[in-house]
Amino acid sequence: MITQHAQRRFCRWTAAVLCAVAILLACEASAARAQSTIVAFSFQGNNGATTPWSASTVDPSLVPGVQISNSADLTMQGKANSFNATGWPTASSVTTTLGFYTFSITPKSGDETSLNNISINLQKSNGGPTQFTLRTSLDSFGKDVTTPLALTANNTNTAYTTSFAPYLSSIGQTGPFTQSIEFRMYGYAAVNGNLWLTDNGATPGIVLTGGVTPIPEPASVLCIVAAAFGLLRLLQRWKRQPVVQSPESVPA
DSSP: OEEHHHHHHHHHHHHHHHHHHHHHHHHHHHHTTOOEEEEEEOOTTOEEOOOSEEOSEEOTTBOSOOEEEEOTTOEEOOOTTEEEEEOOOOSSSOOTTSSEEEEEEOBOTTEEEEEEEEEEEEEEOTTSOSEEEEEEGGGTTOSOSSSOEEOOSSSSOEEEEEESHHHHHHTTOOOOBOSOEEEEEEEESOSSOEEEEOOBTTBOSEEEEEEEEEOOOHHHHHHHHHHHHHHHHHHHHHHHSOEEOOGGGSOO
16 A cells, blocks of 8 residues: 555656656657758868869768769869869750769768758859759759759859758658768859859858767667656556555544
C-alpha cells in the first residue's frame, strides 16, 4: 500500500521526467533544422585564372578541402578578384558535361547535411553566356534547381539566389543527406565572351546555407524511449495499489 502523499510525489516526479524526455526528443529533432552558412567562396585574391580555388568558409562537420573548379572545355583567364573563364557553349540549352563551374560537399562520417539556400554573384562580358543555371548530382544534373537566370547586362553584378526546397521536393529527395553532393553552375547561349564569379562587396561570391548535424544514434533514442516506457509502466503499477491516507491527513 502507498500513501496519498507518496503517490502525489511520485506522480509529480514522473511528470517532470517525462517532460525532460520530451524536451530531449524535441532537441534531437530540431537540431537538423538549424540553418547557417556551410560553404562560402570569396574570390578576393584570385587572379581569375587560378583553379581550383579553395572555399573561404567550410562547416567543420563537412570534409575539409572544398574547392571550386571548371569543366575541361572552359579556358580560365586573368581578371582580378574573380573566377573567370571563356569558351562557354553557344547552344541554347544545357549540355550537362560542358560549360560549368563546380564544387562538391561531403558530410563527415556520422554527420548529415540539409540544403537551404544558395546565392551566387556573377558578371559577364559582351558575348558571354546569356543564360545561367544550377544543377546538382542528386538527380544526376537532370533538372534546374530553379528557372534559369537571363543575363542581359554586361560587366554588372547579377545575383542568382534560390531556395532548394521546391527542387528537392520535385525530385523526391528532401534530405538530410549523408552522401557527397556536387553543384554545377552552367553558362550557355554564349557568343564568344566571359562569365566570372566575384564577391559583391563584403558578401562572398558564393554562399551556401544549410545544416550539418550528427546522425541521431539509434541506441540513444531507444534508451530514452525505453526509460519513458518504463516510467509509465511503473506509474500504472503504483496506481493499481490500494491507497491509504497519509498520517498527517488523518483528523485527530
